[in-house]
Amino acid sequence: MTRSPADLRAATLRSGAQSASGHLPALILSAERLAAMIAPGAHGLRRSGPGEDFWQYRPATQGDSARSIDWRRSARSDAQFVRDREAQTAQAVGLWVSAGQGMGYAGAPDRPTKADRAHLLALALAMVLLRGGEKVGLLGQPARAGRVQADRLAERIAASVPIPGDHDAPSPDMLRPNQRLVxxxxxxxxxxxxxxxLARAAGIGVTGVLMQVLDSDEEVFPYSGxxxxxxLSGAIRHDSRDAGGLRDAxxxxxxxxxxWLRRRATEAGWQFGHHSTGNAPATALSWLYQVLAD
Known part of the structure; x- marks a missing residue:
């Protein structure tokens, strides 16, 4: 029996979905274990409003009720003061992980690929932020809050596939005002x-983090002879007879x-960090979370 083109496409899609979802349980389990190491908290807006943390004392003005007066602070002067709290709200965080062929590199069988480590960090960070009440989404997609969003992100990250070439970059047109990007x-x-x-980000008030993820071999260049x-795409080749002689360069x-990346990030009000796949991911995750919390 001959199968129609539609049936063949459907079978291909089902096969691809099953292949991608096969990695999902392990990815979720690893991300949840990693996320459990970080205690989330709400991010302050650095202005007065509803919240639990102290913001500032200010002189009482007409319209402030007697209940809002901080009488202990006011007793130390002739004026009356109000104790303001810092406003807290969910912030939208966008995640983007390169899908370039080079991200599939691992220098040793016992190390994850750069893509695997980047996906783990992205999902674990999303889980921590979502637990803290933040809104998170992949760049170019709606940022939402809640546990269901964690499941959505896990499925989309697990289903991501490399692009044909080595070069991959997020489009500046995908940025939205007042979000933070990783x-x-x-x-x-x-x-x-x-x-x-970064130019587009600065123009619309977007801040964020550039995180370089490299394999351990790319950090130290251990090659010789x-x-x-x-x-990995095969587009670039270099045959060296003395690889060790290339190390210093x-x-x-x-x-x-x-x-260069650090300077560009600093100039734009962003942060830059780097991580090796040979190191524990918890340190990188903690750094990412602290940078976003500042």
């Missing part, structure tokens, strides 16, 4: 997009790239 990438390809993204280097270029 961008996870290896930043090893052309980084001209970073300037465009004859080595054929090529990108490579490490210098890596340091320059990080300095």
């Amino acid at each position: 961008i996870l990438s290896d930043f090893l390809t052309d980084t001209a997009w970073v300037d465009a993204l 004859a080595v054929l280097f090529r990108s 490579y490490l210098a270029r890596l340091a320059e790239r990080r300095d």
